[in-house]
Amino acid sequence: MMQEAVSNADYKYRVEVCFFPGQYPLYAQDMGIVVVIDVLRATSAMVAAFENGVDRIIPVSTIEEAAAYIGKEGYIAAAERNGEVVEGFAYGNSPLAYVGEDLSGKTIVMTTTNGTKAINVAKDARMLVVGSFLNLTALSEWLVQQDDNILLLCSGWKDKFNLEDSVFAGAVMDRLLESGKFGVEEDSSIAAKYMFMSARDNFFSVVKAAPRRRRIQQLQLLPDVKYCLTPDQSAVIPVLKGSELVRLDTTLSPA
Amino acid sequence: MMQEAVSNADYKYRVEVCFFPGQYPLYAQDMGIVVVIDVLRATSAMVAAFENGVDRIIPVSTIEEAAAYIGKEGYIAAAERNGEVVEGFAYGNSPLAYVGEDLSGKTIVMTTTNGTKAINVAKDARMLVVGSFLNLTALSEWLVQQDDNILLLCSGWKDKFNLEDSVFAGAVMDRLLESGKFGVEEDSSIAAKYMFMSARDNFFSVVKAAPRRRRIQQLQLLPDVKYCLTPDQSAVIPVLKGSELVRLDTTLSPA
Numbered sequence: 001m002m003q004e005a006v007s008n009a010d011y012k013y014r015v016e017v018c019f020f021p022g023q024y025p026l027y028a029q030d031m032g033i034v035v036v037i038d039v040l041r042a043t044s045a046m047v048a049a050f051e052n053g054v055d056r057i058i059p060v061s062t063i064e065e066a067a068a069y070i071g072k073e074g075y076i077a078a079a080e081r082n083g084e085v086v087e088g089f090a091y092g093n094s095p096l097a098y099v100g101e102d103l104s105g106k107t108i109v110m111t112t113t114n115g116t117k118a119i120n121v122a123k124d125a126r127m128l129v130v131g132s133f134l135n136l137t138a139l140s141e142w143l144v145q146q147d148d149n150i151l152l153l154c155s156g157w158k159d160k161f162n163l164e165d166s167v168f169a170g171a172v173m174d175r176l177l178e179s180g181k182f183g184v185e186e187d188s189s190i191a192a193k194y195m196f197m198s199a200r201d202n203f204f205s206v207v208k209a210a211p212r213r214r215r216i217q218q219l220q221l222l223p224d225v226k227y228c229l230t231p232d233q234s235a236v237i238p239v240l241k242g243s244e245l246v247r248l249d250t251t252l253s254p255a
Numbered sequence: 256m257m258q259e260a261v262s263n264a265d266y267k268y269r270v271e272v273c274f275f276p277g278q279y280p281l282y283a284q285d286m287g288i289v290v291v292i293d294v295l296r297a298t299s300a301m302v303a304a305f306e307n308g309v310d311r312i313i314p315v316s317t318i319e320e321a322a323a324y325i326g327k328e329g330y331i332a333a334a335e336r337n338g339e340v341v342e343g344f345a346y347g348n349s350p351l352a353y354v355g356e357d358l359s360g361k362t363i364v365m366t367t368t369n370g371t372k373a374i375n376v377a378k379d380a381r382m383l384v385v386g387s388f389l390n391l392t393a394l395s396e397w398l399v400q401q402d403d404n405i406l407l408l409c410s411g412w413k414d415k416f417n418l419e420d421s422v423f424a425g426a427v428m429d430r431l432l433e434s435g436k437f438g439v440e441e442d443s444s445i446a447a448k449y450m451f452m453s454a455r456d457n458f459f460s461v462v463k464a465a466p467r468r469r470r471i472q473q474l475q476l477l478p479d480v481k482y483c484l485t486p487d488q489s490a491v492i493p494v495l496k497g498s499e500l501v502r503l504d505t506t507l508s509p510a
Contacts, residue, residue: 019274019416026415160281161274163442187418191450198449 011183014149015176017169017192020156021118027186032148034125035139035172037132038155039164040221041093042080042115043238044132044228048095050247051134051234053104057245059116060109069109076103078110083221094224095134114155114162122153123240129248130238133168133228138235140175142250150176152192163195164229170196266438269404270431272424272447275411276373282441287403289380290394290427292387293410294419295476296348297335297370298493299387299483303350305502306389306489308359312500314371315364324364331358333365338476349479350389369410369417377408378495384503385493388423388483393490395430397505405431407447418450419484425451 018027028034037043046057054076060066063086069077070088078091085092093112110116122128126148131139143150152172154165170192176182177193184190227233239248273282283289292298301312309331315321318341324332325343333346340347348367365371377383381403386394398405407427409420425447431437432448439445482488494503 023415026413157442158281160278160441161443161446163445166442166446186415187412187421188416190418191416191421191446194450194453195446198453 011181013147013182014185015143015152015173015182015189016150016184016186017152017154017166017173017189019154019161019166019188020159021114021121021153022159024118024121024153027151027153027188028122028125030149031151032126033143033146033150034122034128035131035143035150035152035169036115036118036122036128036155037152037165037168038112038115038118039132039168039228041095041224041228042110042112042155043130044134045078045093045095045098046110046115046130046238046245047132047134047234047236048227049098049103049108050236050238050245052098052100053102054098054106054108055104055246057108057110057238058243059119059245060111061116061120063111066109066111074106076106076108078108078112080112082113095227096224099227114157118153118155119240119245122151123243125151128240130245131168131172133171133231134233135235135237136168136171136231138232138250139237140172142237142248143172144176144179144181150182152189166192167195167199170194171200174200266436268402268437269440270398270407270428270437270444271405271439271441272407272409272421272428272444274409274416274421274443275414276369276376276408277414279373279376279408282406282408282443283377283380285404286406287381288398288401288405289377289383290386290398290405290407290424291370291373291377291383291410292407292420292423293367293370293373294387294423294483296350296479296483297365297367297410298385299389300333300348300350300353301365301370301385301493301500302387302389302489302491303482304353304358304363305491305493305500307353307355308357309353309361309363310359310501312363312365312493313498314374314500315366316371316375318366321364321366329361331361331363333363333367335367337368350482351479354482369412373408373410374495374500377406378498380406383495385500386423386427388426388486389488390490390492391423391426391486393487393505394492395427397492397503398427399431399434399436405437407444421447422450422454425449426455429455 069075079086080092152169237248324330334341335348407424492503
């Protein structure tokens with residue numbers, strides 16, 4: 001199991017995992033494409049919003065920036081802190097809030113505890129895309145065609161290590177390593193692959209196994225969590241253009 | 256596998272894993288006993304030195320502090336940076352340097368890249384002990400008797416996640432969770448247990464799987480690495496008293 005994780009010695013590009021936004025500078029060197037991951041729930045919500053027609057998402061760092069868009073025509077203001085919708089906002093980071101709505105032509109302005117922070121630290125990457133179980137296969141298939149080093153950036157939970165983001169990173173890595181084109185050099189990357197291998201038969205068990213905040217929130221968040229852990233509900237890959245996330249046009253030739 | 260890791264819901268105390276010294280403040284709250292871990296090689300060297308008779312070890316942060324003891328009667332000055340013995344020193348962080356020597360009555364003054372840094376950040380813990388595969392069973396058996404929360408503090412590698420320290424933390428955790436007395440609340444702790452479960456059949460494979468610095472250093476460090484990954488060569492548990500590490504007297508009643 002251990003050796004399987006790093007068997008391809010002749011890789012051309014690296015795929016690595018960074019466990020928290022705070023460590024991004026330690027891992028960013030030589031990385032062309034950054035995949036921001038916040039499975040519960042920011043990046044899941046972003047993919048769900050695009051899947052339901054939204055035009056663009058503007059990730060912002062502060063509640064004040066998002067609040068300026070409350071009630072503004074064509075905009076949806078979304079703010080989450082500590083897992084809750086911020087007072088005064090109709091939307092937080094629940095992907096289910098966007099499901100079944102027609103959001104064509106709308107712009108979401110979103111701030112979250114962890115996910116938008118991760119986007120912010122990596123915003124100067126050559127290319128920044130957004131990953132979640134919702135777009136796992138579409139994202140992996142696109143990544144494997146790219147000729148560049150890839151950093152899977154987990155959002156974590158308030159600067160701490162986060163299991164579901166790391167398992168997702170391991171899932172992406174598993175597919176990229178299979179190609180033989182990518183290899184790993186960081187211990188964190190190997191660890192993420194092991195976590196994925198431990199969790200692969202039941203993504204949902206990951207949540208049961210992550211006790212503290214789940215114990216508190218499990219009941220009210222259960223539909224959200226199930227949704228966020230269900231792979232391949234969307235083929236959309238959000239990509240950062242300037243300060244906005246838009247749909248990546250995957251019909252273009254590899255970057 | 257996932258559920259097994261957190262099956263004991265009626266635990267009295269927590270055992271948690273912190274992956275880097277820099278995150279210690281995020282995990283230190285309510286923790287009574289801190290176990291500092293630097294498998295390759297500082298904490299392995301410390302246990303080996305006590306096993307070979309040394310009286311005490313003074314961990315210091317700077318090369319200058321250690322250099323002041325070069326040639327001083329009764330002292331051994333040891334300094335390592337980037338895996339190498341620092342110029343001017345006879346000792347670095349290799350445990351094999353202490354094996355087969357009679358070090359009775361000696362004091363080691365030691366500075367290393369990662370391990371002594373971890374000791375320094377946690378020096379105000381109620382109790383700080385040193386762990387390595389060399390004293391795995393003795394340490395685990397002593398820990399399980401303690402009535403306190405336990406933090407397993409990995410030294411990492413230059414502020415990055417480190418596989419062998421995390422696997423060792425998972426090994427200790429595995430034994431503590433079996434007792435039913437301890438439980439976990441942090442995602443990092445669950446992840447460490449998975450890494451241990453992936454690695455348990457062959458500790459040595461961990462090193463093969465951790466590519467970058469191993470690829471560079473594998474050949475010259477191979478005897479050291481084998482020694483550091485061989486469990487249960489010592490019953491000594493180093494404990495910090497003031498600014499010195501000494502042997503813990505495990506015949507005393509639980510703290």
